Amino acid sequence: MISYVDQGLAAIAIGLIALVLLIGYRPSLTDARGGKVLAFLSFFILPVLATWVGTSEHLQHSKSTGFCMSCHVMEPYGQSLRIDDPSHIPAVHYQNKLISRDETCYTCHTSYTMFGGVKSKLQGMKHVYIYYLGTVSDPIELYEPYQNRECLHCHDGSRSFEEQELHLDIRGELASNETSCLECHGDIHDVHALADKPMWSGPEPGGAP
Amino acid sequence: MSVEVLHRRLKLSSLLVSAGLAVEVATLFWSHPLTFVAFILVGGTLVGMGVLLYLYSIVSR
Numbered sequence: 001m002i003s004y005v006d007q008g009l010a011a012i013a014i015g016l017i018a019l020v021l022l023i024g025y026r027p028s029l030t031d032a033r034g035g036k037v038l039a040f041l042s043f044f045i046l047p048v049l050a051t052w053v054g055t056s057e058h059l060q061h062s063k064s065t066g067f068c069m070s071c072h073v074m075e076p077y078g079q080s081l082r083i084d085d086p087s088h089i090p091a092v093h094y095q096n097k098l099i100s101r102d103e104t105c106y107t108c109h110t111s112y113t114m115f116g117g118v119k120s121k122l123q124g125m126k127h128v129y130i131y132y133l134g135t136v137s138d139p140i141e142l143y144e145p146y147q148n149r150e151c152l153h154c155h156d157g158s159r160s161f162e163e164q165e166l167h168l169d170i171r172g173e174l175a176s177n178e179t180s181c182l183e184c185h186g187d188i189h190d191v192h193a194l195a196d197k198p199m200w201s202g203p204e205p206g207g208a209p
Numbered sequence: 210m211s212v213e214v215l216h217r218r219l220k221l222s223s224l225l226v227s228a229g230l231a232v233e234v235a236t237l238f239w240s241h242p243l244t245f246v247a248f249i250l251v252g253g254t255l256v257g258m259g260v261l262l263y264l265y266s267i268v269s270r
Contacts, residue, residue, distance in 0.1 A: 002237070002238055006237045006238070009234075010234045010237055010238070013230050013233065013234045014234065016230060017227040017230050017231060017234075020223045020226050020227045020230070021223055021224075023219065023223060024219055024220045024222065024223020024224060024227070025223070027215070027216035027219040027220060030219065039219070039263075040267075043222055043223070043226060043259070043263040044260050044263060044264065047226050047229070047260055048256075048260060050230060050233065051229075051233065051252070051253055051256050054236075054237065054248060054252075055248070055249070055253075058236070058237075058244065058245045058248050061240075061244075062245060066240055070240050070241055070242055071242050125245075125246075127242075128242050128243065128245075128246060131242060132242075132243075
């Protein structure tokens, strides 16, 4: 499903293409002062603006679950979000809408730091390179151990987190990554056991059929 | 530079810019890992070349 924003951008860009072609094939239009201004807008200002807005739109789209699922190697990871098991952490988050279903992967796999978003985008370009020109590891490995910061971004201060005494006892260790959240909540993307797991019949991640 | 040369460059510039914009629009409707790469490397390059050619045309007149 193409968003209304994308449809609007496409309509504007098509109008701009028509204008650029008109001036290109009738360059005498630029002889007049108004034509010069129009040419400056349609050959310089508007194309640069369109490219900038398009880049922003693509970067926004790259956060979507559907975009992540467009790589075949991600399909089992998407399927693991439908495992019908309350101890399977990604599935619980996806199925109970604890995170946005539109940005499921990005929500947990970005760094919640000042330049975390930029870092994620650069890593995304690296993913594309490896997907087409390299070898994808099986299972896919993270670049670095999963940081508690990504969990605590949402869970720190939440009632379900604060009411667990153990969480309070080891809060400092969690904050410093001395103890990983995954030591207790380690049932994550068990992609090699998908066939043996019961599956929830809810919506497919990324809207795939 | 003669008016004919300017017009010819404007025509070429318009082809480059419109081709680049067409590629950029097409990538908006395509959900694939390569969409952003196509947007920047193909669309962005064509638009960039067209813009630079236009700017060169008007300053070298």
